[in-house]
Amino acid sequence: MDDDVMETGQTEPRGTKRTASDAGLSSNEHRRIKALDPDVVNKIAAGEIIVAPMHALKELIENAVDAGSTSIEILVKDGGLKLLQITDNGHGINMDDLPILCERFTTSKLREFEDLAAIGTYGFRGEALASISHISHLTVTTKTASSSCAWRAHYSDGKLVPAKPGQSAKPKPTAGRGGTQITVEDLFYNVPTRRRAFRSASEEYAKILDVVGRYAVHCSHVAFSCKKHGDSGASISTAVTASTIDRIRQIHGSAVANELITFDIEDNKRLGFTASGLVTNANYHVKRTIILLFINHRSVESSALKKAIEQTYSTFLPKGGHPFVYLDLEIEPNRVDVNVHPTKREVNFLNEDEIIESICREITSRLAQMDSSRTFMTQTLLPGVPKISDLDQSNTPTRKSGTLPSSQRPYENNLIRTDSRMRKITSMLPSLSTPPHNTQREPQSTDQAEETENRNDGLHYETTEREPLRIGLSSVKRLRATVRAEMHNGLTELFSAHTYVGLVDERRRIVAVQSGVKLYLVDYGMICNEFFYQIGLTDFGNFGVIKLDPPPKLIDLMRLGAEIERSEHQSTTETDEMEVILSRAPEMVSETLIERRDMLDEYFSIKISDQGELLTIPLLLKGYLPSLTKLPRFLLRLGPYVTWTSEEECFRSFLRELAAFYTPENLPPAPPSKLSRSTITPQKKTQNSSFPGTQDDNEGDEDDDNDDNGIAARRLQLIQMLEHVLFPAIRARLVATNSLLRGVVEVADLKGLYRVFERC
Known part of the structure; x- marks a missing residue:
């Protein structure tokens, strides 16, 4: 801005703070605290509760369902900004209650604050209609079963107003059917900034359809209808007798409904919840996750639950695929705080982590059971591998399959081994448990080999009757939240879908794993340290x-x-x-x-x-014994x-030390071959048998042998536990954090190897 403009005072620069004297106020008068005008207070409250037309409709739908309606009809014009009308056949509103219907904090659902601990309805604060009346022209037409006629009332700023100037503001009798019709016109007419913020009517109408669709799926005893003003057909229409799956088919399509599986879980004694719902199986996936979440029949959102479900499905769906989930979660009312968000979009409840973990465990179990019916498009098998058609004649579960046309077959550099029946490279290596050359072992039968393979080195497991502890410590929850905040999505996906290849270096604690078409070297000491720390947080108090x-x-x-x-x-x-x-x-x-x-x-x-x-x-982990x-x-x-x-720091540092104790130790390199020692030793004993000290020398050799044998036994034990215990558990449970990036190195890429061989 030019200096002469600033000096004349005609235009103030942006961001300039005006003093009290510039505003025409004395210093003391400017600093006085005054109560806001009630109209300003009400408009502020209305802006917090009714953010968009979809929020107004959500409140009106919940009021209609609370009124016992079995039919709800919705009419929308200009995305709800010009007209938003909802008609139900509920029990209606008593004529004597109409004068205070739109005043703030007037409700029939609460009497005392303690009633919040047992709230079983959608609404309870009495702010929805009050907020709507402050930012729109509101008309209510209602009729109860005992009334001889319907009554119509008009509201503005929470008060009754006449339909036309000069008329009485009292409710007027009119013709009408049983139930209530609420008409909201010119929403945000007196808040022009908010009204201009909406981009298009079609976008707002799409959000309204999303809200209606959610409640249409959940409220299986209510018929829903929603259409645009002037249209002959309804955008959403569900019958009162339609099942939940039929409602999903009508709203979300047959592709979703045909791939749904049900699940049901409850834990009323310890966690006080029951959960049921419908989720898609591994045959269905879309580009973004769709979750219809209802907690105590309220449509809410939960980022923690969404992230956990996406992580659960990541092992079943291809990269970039996401599921459809409808979840009805009922928790004891005294464990839920519903009054934490103005629009009731979020709720808080006890034992959130434990409940989410139980739900994801049940979904994983259901998906694993249904995996045998999964449909695949397969490539032509390599020579020597049995065909799928041959396997169908045996007792092996059959799978639908087909062969891609030659023009659509993937390139060889995109193919990886996914058939567990194919021979592994480790089968070509000498057995790690081969006995010394100077001893003989009789051939084992198949049963004996399996018995030897399933040995647990003398460990005996017993199941105790100790009741699991319910950990509600805020310090533990904060530590868990810290781990989730540090999660690296790509690395977590790598470990959740990896294939263990083998031990590379036990001294530097390095193994090789495959993920997709890439081969990685992994510092399993670093990975195990973080893994056991997370087990300590997850199973805290229940080891x-x-x-x-x-x-x-x-x-x-x-x-x-x-x-x-x-x-x-x-x-x-x-x-x-x-x-x-x-x-x-x-x-x-x-x-x-x-x-x-x-x-x-x-x-x-x-x-x-x-x-x-x-x-x-x-x-910490069954089947794994620390050193x-x-x-x-x-x-x-x-x-x-x-x-x-300090409680939180005590738990964190203790679990870190416990994780370090459980992390596999560094082992010295394997000793050189003892072939020369074993052939020379008998001659040495014979020649030196008459010299003093010969026995001491031999005892030293025996001590060395015992040390080497102990290290060899631990190495063999470590190899077995890494492949069969540790890395399967890491695949199922590890949340890889950003700090683990330096412990994973890519060493080979199948596509890169093909490019190298093409040049040879």
């Missing part, structure tokens, strides 16, 4: 237990851990200071754990006896590395 028999003394384990720490710090310059710390640490940490043993037992399944014996440690050589250092670190003074 299994590993019983130690005989139970070791806690102080002995602490001293052993201090010796391990002391041996690692011998080469440092701070040996004297470290010696002082390590000499005191076992007693101090032991006292700390014994003082908190009740909490450790309740939340972390670490049980310590009165005599200071360690009875149990937590079991107990790490137990002394784990217990010793619970002292200085756990923040015991």
